[in-house]
Amino acid sequence: MTVELVKHTATDTDVLWAARVSTAGEQSLEELDKDPARSKGLINYLMRDRHGSPFEHNSMTFFISAPLFVFREFHRHRVGWSYNEESGRYRQLEPVFYIPDAARKLVQQGRPGKYEFVEGTPEQLELVGRSMADSYRRSYEAYQEMLAAGVAREVARATLPVGLYSSMYATCNARSLMHFLGLRTKHEQAKVPSFPQREIEMVAELMEEQWTKLMPLTHEAFNTNGRVAP
Numbered sequence: 001m002t003v004e005l006v007k008h009t010a011t012d013t014d015v016l017w018a019a020r021v022s023t024a025g026e027q028s029l030e031e032l033d034k035d036p037a038r039s040k041g042l043i044n045y046l047m048r049d050r051h052g053s054p055f056e057h058n059s060m061t062f063f064i065s066a067p068l069f070v071f072r073e074f075h076r077h078r079v080g081w082s083y084n085e086e087s088g089r090y091r092q093l094e095p096v097f098y099i100p101d102a103a104r105k106l107v108q109q110g111r112p113g114k115y116e117f118v119e120g121t122p123e124q125l126e127l128v129g130r131s132m133a134d135s136y137r138r139s140y141e142a143y144q145e146m147l148a149a150g151v152a153r154e155v156a157r158a159t160l161p162v163g164l165y166s167s168m169y170a171t172c173n174a175r176s177l178m179h180f181l182g183l184r185t186k187h188e189q190a191k192v193p194s195f196p197q198r199e200i201e202m203v204a205e206l207m208e209e210q211w212t213k214l215m216p217l218t219h220e221a222f223n224t225n226g227r228v229a230p
């Protein structure tokens with residue numbers, strides 16, 4: 001998975017500035033650096049009491065490359081997100097496909113909503129790698145054959161599987177990102193545990209890593225308050 005932060009205007013002070021307009025009005029910008037401890041306390045209070053809108057006055061644009069099945073889950077996140085994805089109509093899709101590596105737990109145990117994943121055997125890992133590679137090769141050959149015969153890209157692409165990589169820009173704010181992270185990561189500090197597919201979780205973890213550097217106080221308050229978006 002590839003996640004690059006390509007553009008951002010996102011800091012903890014954006015949260016404070018927005019929150020303090022309630023009490024300080026236009027003066028709120030001057031209040032920012034006066035008392036760091038109070039600032040941290042205010043962010044924590046906003047998070048705890050779920051005063052969400054001050055966390056919206058910021059913006060992060062990520063470039064993400066991941067398999068189509070990850071994007072299918074990703075695009076379910078509608079509120080506070082903007083997306084633009086590469087087109088399979090206007091360009092030929094590259095043969096880049098997902099094959100899980102040895103770290104990906106392969107076997108699912110338990111019931112829906114309470115899954116646990118455990119290591120696969122070396123034989124299962126070999127089977128997964130071989131079957132996927134064979135299937136991807138056949139699909140991509142069919143795609144190329146259709147294109148060579150003059151079939152439109154938008155028709156020929158129907159043969160390509162969901163393991164194909166796509167790329168997109170995704171823009172969000174801290175509030176929509178926190179909602180996404182709460183659902184798409186499995187985290188020990190989560191008050192409401194989620195059971196995301198590992199591959200979208202890998203993307204989410206990389207996004208969280210970038211966001212933490214930009215808004216450390218907000219990130220800390222998110223964790224302290226059980227990773228529930230305000």
Ligand SMILES: Cc1cc2nc3c(=O)[nH]c(=O)nc-3n(C[C@H](O)[C@H](O)[C@H](O)COP(=O)(O)OP(=O)(O)OC[C@H]3O[C@@H](n4cnc5c(N)ncnc54)[C@H](O)[C@@H]3O)c2cc1C
Binds near residue numbers: 077079080179197
């Ligand atoms: C572990 C997991 C398993 C899942 N399994 C499935 C599955 O099997 N099948 C499936 O179809 N989906 C599945 N989903 C997707 C899930 O149902 C949501 O579509 C997805 O997580 C996006 O969440 P959201 O709607 O809260 O986010 P957003 O679309 O970003 O919305 C954010 C918030 O805005 C509000 N909101 C947005 N739209 C509306 C609306 N129309 N009406 C009222 N309030 C709204 C809600 O408060 C919502 O939480 C799964 C998600 C997870 C995390």
